[in-house]
Amino acid sequence: MITSQLLAYVATSIFCILKVSAVDKFIAAVYEHAVVLPNTSLTPVSCEEALALMKLNLDLLQRAITSAAKQGAHIIVTPEDGIYGWNFTRETIYPYLEDIPDPRENWIPCNDPNRFGHNPVQERLSCLAKNNSIYVVANIGDKKPCNASDPQCPIDGRYQYNTDVVFDSEGKLAARYHKQNLFTSEEHFNSPKRPEVVTFNTTFGKFGIFTCFDILFHDPAVTLVKDFHVDTILFPTAWMNVLPHLSAVEFHSAWAMGLGVNFLAANLHHPLKEMTGSGIYAPDSPRAFHYDMKTEEGKLLLSQLDSHPPRSVVNWSSYARSIEAYSTESQKFKGIVFFDEFTFVELMGVTGNYTVCHRDLCCHLSYKMSEKRSDEVYALGAFDGLHTVEGNYYLQVCTMLKCETTDLETCGDSVETASTRFEMFSLSGTFGTQYVFPEVLLSEVQLAPAEFQVSNDGRLFSLKPTSGPVLTVTLFGRWYEKDGELNTSSDLKAQALG
Structure with a gap:
């Protein structure tokens, strides 16, 4: 009898813990970031100079991350190119890159910063996530050496990837995604040999991630929704608005409705390049959005979303x-x-x-x-x-x-x-x-x-x-x-x- 009661108590306790740990709603944040750009140069800067520029942007991101966490956000998305900007060649982007390991390595850079070499940006992002108990999504550059045994190895002996990283609320590297569909100006990066479909689970839903130009193509964007059944898409972007049909808030909100998922879009803020337009979009309606071509300031958005939004089937014809x-x-x-x-x-x-x-x-x-x-x-x-x-x-x-x-x-x-x-x-x-x-x-x-x-x-x-x-x-x-x-x-x- 005692054993049966104990087993029943344990089973009930586990059920209650699982029920409490999984939540029906969560608070999402996106940050439209006014990026500090490097000086245009045809020669690479030193690693120290590159890190100094990235620290300026990380300081701005830290303010947004800390503010979002204080307002109860579970996750924050920051933009593509938000840590070092743009206008690079393969050589000039290199000092800004870090070697980003496979998330299956179970690594918390904030606790063990030198496990995979010198990675100060990943350490900073990890500590921001850990110290604020919030998931942090950021875009940085990954470098991977290769040699002549790989017939696709670039002539400079390395792959360079436009990369999204996710650090969980304990600071662990939870996801890494290499952008598949590079825009015409991204000749300094390589596409992965095969499209990567990157997902991760949380107590507030299943998440998938892709970057900017990826949204116009089937893989990996549609595959994440149709085959991997994610609830929410994370979308770092450096989106230049094109009217009448491809302004950021217009198309990104439409994608959320058309695919039936939450969509967290964080854009850069740089009006001179038509860059503005960030939002938190649910399948039924935008929850928060920002479009501002008049000021130079960044903008933090927060809103509550359903962890598992319902989907409907539409026969479009x-x-x-x-x-x-x-x-x-x-x-x-x-x-x-x-x-x-x-x-x-x-x-x-x-x-x-x-x-x-x-x-x-x-x-x-x-x-x-x-x-x-x-x-x-x-x-x-x-x-x-x-x-x-x-x-x-x-x-x-x-x-x-x-x-x-x-x-x-x-x-x-x-x-x-x-x-x-x-x-x-x-x-x-x-x-x-x-x-x-x-x-x-x-x-x-x-x-x-x-x-x-x-x-x-x-x-x-x-x-x-x-x-x-x-x-x-x-x-x-x-x-x-x-x-x-x-x-x-x-x-x-x-x-x-x-």
Whole structure:
């Protein structure tokens, strides 16, 4: 009897401990960092000079990390390039790099800093996480030696990786991710031989991580959600805003909604390079976001999120294929959106129903404006094709957007302000892909939380009159299978940790 009672007590205690340790909600933080940049030089600086520059940025990051922890944050994400900046060659970036070990080594740099050589940045980040009892996500550079036995070894005898690291609340290196999809200006880094899928578990959900340009491609971004079932994506980025469809807050919030995950995006703050736009996004709505082209200051954001957000299944073409097209054939014209030629039709009245098609994609729009202004023109556009500038990726896009001027040739140009509000809108398309990202962007590049939703049959529609004038309402589809690249999903290097 005593043994049975003891076993029952132990079992109950374990259950209670597990129940308490796993939480349904957590507080997330992201920091938009005004990075201190190095002097542009064609010759490498000394390791001491590189560390001095990185310490300046780490001091700023420390303030944000400490503030976030005091406000109860469980995890904080900081930006890509946030510790040393950009404009490097392979040689000039080298003094800033450290050798980052495999997280399976179970290493706490703060406790044992010299175990893997001299790594002062990793030690500093580890101590910041440990001393503040918070998960810290940062972006640094990794270096790995190689030799002639490796046929892919660079001529300088080393691999250099754009790398995200995660230190847990005890200061342990919990995750390391090498960026797969490098941007055109990242010739100083190497891509890993295979895409890495990096996840880690916490008491407040399962996390995955990737970096900046990765978001436009299937691997590892979509794989983390579809195959590894993460709850939250961590996203360090150095994102340059491109309107009308690829401003940071617009696209990142849409990705969270389209994939059904939490998304923590930390951008650099450098208005001269169009860099701003960070946010904490849930699948149903943005929870906190920041877009500021006017000041030079960084910004800390915090918000509460569900640890395991619910997901819904959307058939993105169901509604659009069930209705008849509205006749607008005679009104079509062409316009360029970020180097892609869209087919457009002008919205002529205060209210209307329109259809425009490009190749296999037909886009349907119903809308009602608060007023039809004579000084503003809106158009409905469609694009179905391969984008080939700054990367090759296949798009299917339905968009209602404000033209820059009343001249139809400006439809698709970058526009930041508008005056027309909408009483209602409903946008749908005959998409051939299941990966569609719903965007609603208001004047001054602001989001519209809780003002729209997506139905299971693929309609993006308003829930109420818009709180501000509209820049664009868009369904941004990515058809990964048509990118013209080999499918490497079966070769993924999985690093699912802990």
